[in-house]
Amino acid sequence: FFIFPKELSIAVIGLQNSGKTTFTNLLGGKSFEADTIPTLGIQINRFSLGNSLLNVYDLAGQTRFQPLWERCFDKVDLIIYMIDLSDLSCLADAFSKLRQVIRLSNTDRIPLVIIGNKIDLIKDPIDPMAHGEATEKPQANFSLSKYIPDSMLTNYNFDDIETLKLDNSNLYRLKRIDILSKQIGIDVKNHILHVPSSTSDKEHISLNADIAIFTSSCKNGDYIDEITSWITQL
Numbered sequence: 001f002f003i004f005p006k007e008l009s010i011a012v013i014g015l016q017n018s019g020k021t022t023f024t025n026l027l028g029g030k031s032f033e034a035d036t037i038p039t040l041g042i043q044i045n046r047f048s049l050g051n052s053l054l055n056v057y058d059l060a061g062q063t064r065f066q067p068l069w070e071r072c073f074d075k076v077d078l079i080i081y082m083i084d085l086s087d088l089s090c091l092a093d094a095f096s097k098l099r100q101v102i103r104l105s106n107t108d109r110i111p112l113v114i115i116g117n118k119i120d121l122i123k124d125p126i127d128p129m130a131h132g133e134a135t136e137k138p139q140a141n142f143s144l145s146k147y148i149p150d151s152m153l154t155n156y157n158f159d160d161i162e163t164l165k166l167d168n169s170n171l172y173r174l175k176r177i178d179i180l181s182k183q184i185g186i187d188v189k190n191h192i193l194h195v196p197s198s199t200s201d202k203e204h205i206s207l208n209a210d211i212a213i214f215t216s217s218c219k220n221g222d223y224i225d226e227i228t229s230w231i232t233q234l
């Protein structure tokens, strides 16, 4: 008998040069390319992945196109937010725009996958002892999701995770998902988004849609399979 494929619409958003088109191409079975052209507006891709038919809206990251991002939200089943973890100059902007996206996706209850990309470009310290700490291995992912067992969250305690004052010597620590989640402000275990506030009262948003956080290297293919299987489980 014939099984009708699931259809899944996905918006891929994030700042320019973060790797959205590259990731979309990998999802569609193409290989990594070092030279890409910045996306203008929206590029719509349609392909199958496992038993799913995907409509992928690959959006442009340039500031002038960012208002398009949320205009797609009512058309999609999943949002993917890409971050270039190797580019210190963009990280504060990437994190604050991500928090705005989380507010919207949470209200609309759209699942969100956050991808810290380009981990191949972040160098660990050459001599770990010189920095007083051992080289850290990246972790695969964290997820507040019905699809990933809670056991992934043992040892995760948001309040105990350190907040970094990021510079080029400690950027590599963002390869650890708990440290990345702290930097964004997502308490994965308690399903809370902490929004930094200029006033003294801290703002908390309780999260009720699925959120997963991954790191990746589109160049080396690191964790791409893990992300793909999370997506196809939706």
Ligand SMILES: Nc1nc2c(ncn2[C@@H]2O[C@H](COP(=O)(O)OP(=O)(O)OP(=O)(O)O)[C@@H](O)[C@H]2O)c(=O)[nH]1
Pocket: 014, 015, 016, 017, 018, 019, 020, 021, 022, 023, 033, 034, 035, 036, 037, 038, 039, 040, 059, 060, 061, 062, 082, 117, 118, 119, 120, 121, 216, 217, 218, 219, 220
């Ligand atoms: N080293 C490395 N380079 C990457 C990785 N992912 C993407 N790139 C490179 O980053 C550049 C930008 O990639 P794109 O996929 O075009 O970025 P984008 O987010 O679609 O950019 P806009 O469409 O302008 O918003 C390209 O040169 C890619 O080859 C990665 O994981 N590692």
Ligand SMILES: [Mg+2]
Pocket: 020, 021, 022, 037, 038, 039, 058, 059, 060, 061
């Ligand atoms: Mg693009």
